[in-house]
Amino acid sequence: MITFLRRILTTIPALVGVVTIVFFLLPLVPGDPVDLMLGEQASSLDKAALKHDLGLDLKPLPRFAKFLSGLARFDLGTSFTTHRPVAAEIAERFPATAELATSAMALALLFGIPFGVMAALNKDRALDQAARLFTLLGTSLPSYWLGPMLVSIFALKLDLLPISERGGIEHLILPATTLSLGLMAILTQVTRASMLEVMKEDFVRTAKAKGASTAQVYFGHALANAAIPIITVSALQFGAVLTGTVIVETIFDWPGLGTLLFQGIQSRDYPLVQGCVLVVALIYVLVNLLAELLYAWANPKVRVG
Amino acid sequence: MKRLRLFGVAVLGFILASAILAPMIATKDPNRFHLEKKFQPPSAHALFGLDQNGADVFSQVLYGARTSLTISFSVVALSTLIGLLIGSWSAYRGGWWDILTSRVLDMIQAFPGFLLALALVAVMGPSAQNLIFALCITGWASYARLVRGEVLHLKEREYVKGAEAAGASSSRILVRHIWPNLFSLLAVQSTFGLAGVILAESGLSFLGLGLPPETPTWGSLLNQGRRFLVEAPHISLFPGIALSLVVLSIQLCGDGVREWLNPKERPATIKACATPSDNKSSSGFKG
Numbered sequence: 001m002i003t004f005l006r007r008i009l010t011t012i013p014a015l016v017g018v019v020t021i022v023f024f025l026l027p028l029v030p031g032d033p034v035d036l037m038l039g040e041q042a043s044s045l046d047k048a049a050l051k052h053d054l055g056l057d058l059k060p061l062p063r064f065a066k067f068l069s070g071l072a073r074f075d076l077g078t079s080f081t082t083h084r085p086v087a088a089e090i091a092e093r094f095p096a097t098a099e100l101a102t103s104a105m106a107l108a109l110l111f112g113i114p115f116g117v118m119a120a121l122n123k124d125r126a127l128d129q130a131a132r133l134f135t136l137l138g139t140s141l142p143s144y145w146l147g148p149m150l151v152s153i154f155a156l157k158l159d160l161l162p163i164s165e166r167g168g169i170e171h172l173i174l175p176a177t178t179l180s181l182g183l184m185a186i187l188t189q190v191t192r193a194s195m196l197e198v199m200k201e202d203f204v205r206t207a208k209a210k211g212a213s214t215a216q217v218y219f220g221h222a223l224a225n226a227a228i229p230i231i232t233v234s235a236l237q238f239g240a241v242l243t244g245t246v247i248v249e250t251i252f253d254w255p256g257l258g259t260l261l262f263q264g265i266q267s268r269d270y271p272l273v274q275g276c277v278l279v280v281a282l283i284y285v286l287v288n289l290l291a292e293l294l295y296a297w298a299n300p301k302v303r304v305g
Numbered sequence: 306m307k308r309l310r311l312f313g314v315a316v317l318g319f320i321l322a323s324a325i326l327a328p329m330i331a332t333k334d335p336n337r338f339h340l341e342k343k344f345q346p347p348s349a350h351a352l353f354g355l356d357q358n359g360a361d362v363f364s365q366v367l368y369g370a371r372t373s374l375t376i377s378f379s380v381v382a383l384s385t386l387i388g389l390l391i392g393s394w395s396a397y398r399g400g401w402w403d404i405l406t407s408r409v410l411d412m413i414q415a416f417p418g419f420l421l422a423l424a425l426v427a428v429m430g431p432s433a434q435n436l437i438f439a440l441c442i443t444g445w446a447s448y449a450r451l452v453r454g455e456v457l458h459l460k461e462r463e464y465v466k467g468a469e470a471a472g473a474s475s476s477r478i479l480v481r482h483i484w485p486n487l488f489s490l491l492a493v494q495s496t497f498g499l500a501g502v503i504l505a506e507s508g509l510s511f512l513g514l515g516l517p518p519e520t521p522t523w524g525s526l527l528n529q530g531r532r533f534l535v536e537a538p539h540i541s542l543f544p545g546i547a548l549s550l551v552v553l554s555i556q557l558c559g560d561g562v563r564e565w566l567n568p569k570e571r572p573a574t575i576k577a578c579a580t581p582s583d584n585k586s587s588s589g590f591k592g
Contacts, residue, residue, distance in 0.1 A: 017412025021421065029428045140553035142504050144511040144524070145545035148531035156535050243419045247508055251531065262512065265427040277424045284417045 003296060011289045018281040022274055023067050026054070029270065037080055037268050053078060054271065076278065077271035079264075086275035089260060094279075096166055097256030100249070101241050103172055104179035108241075109234060112184040116191025117223060123196065131188050138185020143244055147178040147251040166255055175252040179244050183237050190233045194226035201225070228298050235291030239284045246280075313557025320551055324370035331364035335521050344537040354539040356529065365521045366544050372522045373510075373548075376433060377502045380440040385495045387441065388448025389487065393479055395449075396456035406453070410446050418443040419505055426514045436515050440502055448494060455490055459483050489566035496559040500552045507548055523548045 026033060034051050048057075054077070055063040070077065076086035119131030154174060155163040162171050198204065199222055207221045249258030257276055264272030323330055333351075339359035347354040353362035395406035413421070425439035459465060460483070468478050509515040510524025518525065523544045530541025 013408065013411050014415030017415045021412065021416060022424075025424055025428050028425065030430060136553055136556065137549075140500075140549050140556060142507060142545075142548060142552070144508060144527055144531075145541065145548065148527070148534055148541055149545070151531075152534040152538055239417045240419075243417045243423075246420070246423065247511065250512060261423075265512075265514065270428070273424065273427060277420060280420055281416050284420075285415055288415075 004293060007292050007296065008289065011285060014285045014288075015282070018278065018285060019068070019071065022278045022281065023064055025274055025277070026056075026270055027060075033268075033270055037270065050080070071278075076275035079272045080269045081263075081267045081272070086271050089272065090257065090275055090279050093255060093257050093260045096254060097242075097245050097249070097258065099166075100172070100175055100179065100254055100256060101238070101245055103176040104241050104244075105183070105234070105238060107176055107180040108183040108187055112187030113191050113223075113230065115184075116188040117195055117218065119188065119192040120195035120199065121218060128192075131192060135185045135189040138181050138188075141181065143178050143182070144247050144251065146181060147174070147248060150174050150178060151251075163252070175248050175254055178251070179241060179248045182244070183234070183241055186237060187230065187234060191226065191230055194229045195222060198222045198226040228295065231298055232291060232295050235287060235294060238287045238291075242280060242284055242287070310557045310561040313554035314561065316550055316554040317558055320370060320547065320554075321374065323367055324374050327364075327367040327371050331361070331367045333361040333364045335360060335364040335368045336519070337361075344533065346537070347539055353543040354537065356540045357533055357537070362526075362540060362543055365526055366523070366547050369521045369523045369526055369544060370547060370551075372516065372520055373503060373506055373524070374551075376437060376440075376506050377499055380437055380444055380502045380506070381495050381499045383437070383441050384444035384498070385448050385491055387445040388450075389452055389484070389491065391445070392449035392452030393456045393483060393487070396453040397460055397475060397479055397483065403453075406449070410450055410453075413443065413446040414450070416443075419508065422505060423509060423512070423514060426509055431514060431517050433516060436506065436509065439509075440505060444498065444502065447498070448491065451490060451494055452487055455487055456483055459486055492566060493559060493563045496555060496562050500555040500559070503548070503552055503555070 029036065033054065034047050034056065038047055038050060051057050055066045058066060074087050076090070078084070079086050079089055082089065115131055115134070119128045122128050151163055151174060154161045161174055163174075195218075199218075203225075204217060204222055207217045212221070245254075245256060246258035246261060248254070249256045250262050253259065257280060261273060261276035261280075263269070264276060337360060339355065341359065342355050343357055343359040345351060345355040345359070351361050351363060353366060356362055356365070391406060395403040422439040422443045425442060426435055429435040429439070465478060465482055468482055473481075506515060507522065507524035507527070510522040511528045513525070513528060515524060516522055526544040527541050527548070530537075530544065533540055
């Protein structure tokens with residue numbers, strides 16, 4: 001329990017880091033952010049109002065205090081384009097991103113792990129070579145090329161799947177596949193390596209010797225012991241999936257946080273950009289914490305140490 | 306595997322050479338429009354076809370290679386250098402300097418790298434300097450952490466203690482005794498890092514955030530091409546192939562570099578002697 005608490009406490013510097021970096025984004029805007037957002041011709045009254053709203057009329061330290069106290073009340077400021085609270089905008093878009101990211105994750109686990117196990121069982125045979133090739137391709141093909149290519153084949157040429165926007169499960173297939181390929185490739189590789197490592201152990205030989213079926217030996221005994229690196233890598237890679245949604249959502253017009261962030265960038269809606277970046281980064285930190293806790297739970301050696 | 310690596314070296318060499326020699330190979334100006342011939346498919350006249358403005362895709366891909374590779378190489382070189390300097394200095398000196406560095410590293414690495422680069426470029430505006438700055442800010446931390454960890458080990462070695470006893474200055478010890486031992490570590494890390502930076506740079510350009518729109522990069526070409534997937538799939542096909550091939554061949558080269566610099570990892574020799582049934586899995590794995 002104490003180990004778990006200690007791990008949770010170690011997240012605090014990361015949280016502080018994320019909040020501080022996001023706070024410093026606004027001062028990085030070249031020139032005057034208010035001029036950029038409203039245009040040179042805006043009335044000085046409007047400018048002063050926005051300046052006050054953004055806290056730009058304050059000195060850095062009180063501004064940071066204002067930013068923090070806002071965060072504590074889940075107040076991320078007001079969107080400059082829609083005039084709605086940024087937190088509300090984000091809450092509205094979040095389910096779409098969560099749906100896409102978890103489906104991609106599920107796809108990667110569902111295909112990556114069995115593929116890795118099969119590759120390990122058929123080491124150096126054709127299936128193993130195929131797995132290696134898949135790993136190489138999966139980590140080399142960027143989503144912003146793969147996505148449009150999948151669209152052109154499955155939606156435009158074969159007319160099997162819808163191109164974009166959210167809807168039923170058929171709308172999810174192309175974006176989730178695009179997003180999951182990289183992680184799937186990594187999981188295949190990690191599962192293969194971890195299985196090969198475990199299959200040399202004595203307990204696998206014992207299980208075989210006492211007459212357990214092949215499926216029991218490999219999927220029961222071996223995979224259970226090969227699971228730790230697989231869990232760790234999947235949880236750590238979830239961050240990559242999360243940031244990948246920015247690009248994949250843009251390609252498929254998926255109404256999630258990624259497109260919201262992109263809209264914010266294009267309309268120079270800095271409060272919206274700050275809010276989206278902050279929320280995605282916070283989820284990333286929390287998922288990494290979850291990864292560590294899972295790891296500690298799955299590996300008693302870490303829990304004790 | 307060995308043949309595949311040779312293939313990687315050959316492809317990478319070929320693309321680097323074409324990028325360097327782009328002005329000689331690409332006979333057409335990538336920004337010259339022939340609107341009447343737009344969407345023309347690949348032919349002997351235009352190897353990769355023409356885009357939505359009737360500009361030559363082959364020239365655009367070549368010039369795009371120049372931009373993308375120049376930026377990516379600069380980012381990796383700068384990040385490695387900054388990481389080496391800060392990481393080795395903080396580990397060697399220790400004390401408050403090391404604590405401060407570690408906290409800064411924690412802060413930067415708590416952030417998902419691509420998102421931080423994206424946020425920085427988005428607020429600072431599109432330009433080559435801003436792009437390089439944003440990618441370096443996110444990039445140097447992993448090198449610094451790696452170097453720091455290694456130097457913490459190295460500084461306890463006898464030859465470093467010996468040099469200290471002989472009165473060598475800190476900078477001399479770092480440069481003469483510690484840095485040479487970091488070479489293979491950094492060579493492997495920066496080779497794989499290059500693939501990541503190329504993908505990140507193209508991803509940002511794809512979103513329209515990297516460079517000003519008139520500069521052709523692989524990312525911006527892919528972004529243009531995806532709007533004409535029906536009329537002219539060739540516009541995004543060729544930059545996509547070029548980008549994927551470069552990333553793939555860099556990964557293959559990275560594996561090669563690692564084995565070449567760390568003979569201990571060569572599966573066929575030492576490991577195979579220890580356990581005959583051992584496998585090659587560890588060699589294809591990111592360290």
